[in-house]
Amino acid sequence: MAFLAAARPITTPLDGFLAQVGLCLACSYAILLTGFRVRRRIGLPGRCDPAEAFALDLGLGCLLVMLAMFALGVLGLFAPWAAWTLLGVLLLGPHRAFALSVTERIRILGEDKGSWTWACLLAAAAGMTLLVGLAPVTSQDALVYHLAVPAKHIEAGRLVWIDGNFFSAFPQNVEMLFTWGLLLRDDSLAQWFHWLLGAGAGLAVSGLARRIRSGAPRLLAAALFGTIPTVMLIAGWAYVDLGVVLFATLSTSLFLCWLEEPAMRWATVSAAFAGAAAGCKYTGGFQGILVAAGVLLVLLLRREPLRRALLQSALAAGVVGLVACPWWIRNSIEAGNPLYPFAFGIFGGRSWDAERAQVLSQFLAQWGGQGGLWEALSLPWRLTFSARFFSEDSFDGMVGAAFFMGAPLVVLTFLRGSMALRAGCAFALAHALFWVQTTQQVRFLLPALATGAALISASLPPPERQGTGVRVLRAGMLLACTANVVLASLHFAHHNPLPVVLGLEPRGSYLRREIPCGDYPVFEAIERTLPPDSYILLGSTGNPGFLVKRRYYADALFENRTLGAILAEAADGAAAHAALRERGFTHLLFRLENVLDGDGNRSDIPLDDQRKLMDLLNAHARLVSAAGGTYLYELLR
16 A cells, blocks of 8 residues: 555556446445345245346345336436435445355355356456446447436436437336436446446346256356357447346246246246336336246146136236336326337327337338348348348347357257256247347347356256267357457457546547547537537437537437428528527537438438528528537527
8 A cells, every 4th residue: 555655646547447446336235235135035035046146136236226216216306415325325234144145155156167268258258348338438329318318317306208309218227227327426337337237147147047957057158148249249338238138037037936936926026027127128028928928827737727827927917017117107197108109009199100100110120131931040040140230131239159059959958858948948939039020139139148048058968978069069159259259359459448447548538539420529519618508409410419418409210300390391591590599499410411411312301401401500500619520500699
């Protein structure tokens, strides 16, 4: 300590990093401690692997924080003092008992005979994604809504309806964690929470493998999931997908626990975690359907009375709905549609119409290419060898080759496998089929892949019974996972977040080189030069609302909708300027190629209306800032 004090001029940049890491660890400890208290009180579960115990503590703790933040939002208490008070309350508990439990779990995990190579792969994936998560946010969906919506809530001090951004009506369990992180510190802490959910998902996959078969290699299961290229890409982003995976995997694991010991409390807690998944993402609700249907089917196969089977299935469905319903109730009150903006034909919805509902449905269905018999039969091959990031036709993500190698082993094991293995296969297959029928992005397939990783691990015979074929298969999967980590390493090296995380690179410098299109200087100008009472209308910019540190209005997905409507109704540029000022707008922000495009390839604004906009900009506006094709204009009085 004395030496470090003497080296203070050198270590000063680390102050922010150390404070950030300390707060991340404090929040993680508080969540785990809270989950431990709840799990001990309800006695979960009888036979519990140490990895699964960590995942259960994390899942229960996160769920309670999410519900607490929702309550604070309803009460209008989104303020830093409330966030710090919540952290203090979570830190109250049986620290000694928790420490003893953690020590015992680590001792048991340390006795695992798993290969050190799998542990090294996991450590590399975890380290790289952690550093990305501690860097400033740059991911598209986080800027548009995962963090932009919590920032709007914080600005208002409560949960608010955000006109124009239909994403704000999506279930927001994970966004409540992000809101907590933004109130406590900044966007890097918010991204940490998604990384933490990803770590919990890896632990849950390990526990699920052990629940399917006692003695299944934990590290292999965790590495198969944790080194999926898509998982490593989004783990350091403020997304919600790994929260869905954590809750869905815990739900599946506890359902298998119910199969072993048919006490209704296991099915109830399984349904509660399924409800938590539904509260993270609409597609996460499918896990709740599987749990309720699974309870009914298993009881009927066991020749239980139909009435009893229906009652227990209804109870499971009721628990799912009870945990997920806060967001459905909010949407019903705010928009008249619990599933807003979906199911418009049934419920309707505020500030929505059938045309936009159809466009949104088509937009979500465009990933993965056209459907057909050959496309369906070749799906595993295409997912393995043709999938690419940021490509609509190629699933917008990558899975890697390990699942392609390991899946046949699960198929061979299925007929002679245990009831737990067959039930796990049913859950994984159902999630995969649901994915095929919805939006074919790899992120949405992760619940099926998580269960699949556990199944592959559980299908491997014990080491003493492994023949040459199984050893070759393990070596092949190891090489496939290594290739995944190499890809992630190249991505990590290209973006190089380490200097900004350690405080050696200014935050603005990092964002200028990492924000797509190179237009971050415009957002710097907004924060630095615009008056606090500014009101900005966003045309087509990609809608990175989190970067706009002033009041703004943006249409999600339909980015030129409001601007186009004003231009269409105006007789000329002067009339359009008057209409914008009448609505209170003081500035206009847009990407030139997406708004003023004479060829009509990128802009959906008609040419006549584009001429009106050009007249407006030339005669009634002043250019404030421009960079990377993005322009900020002040509307003159």
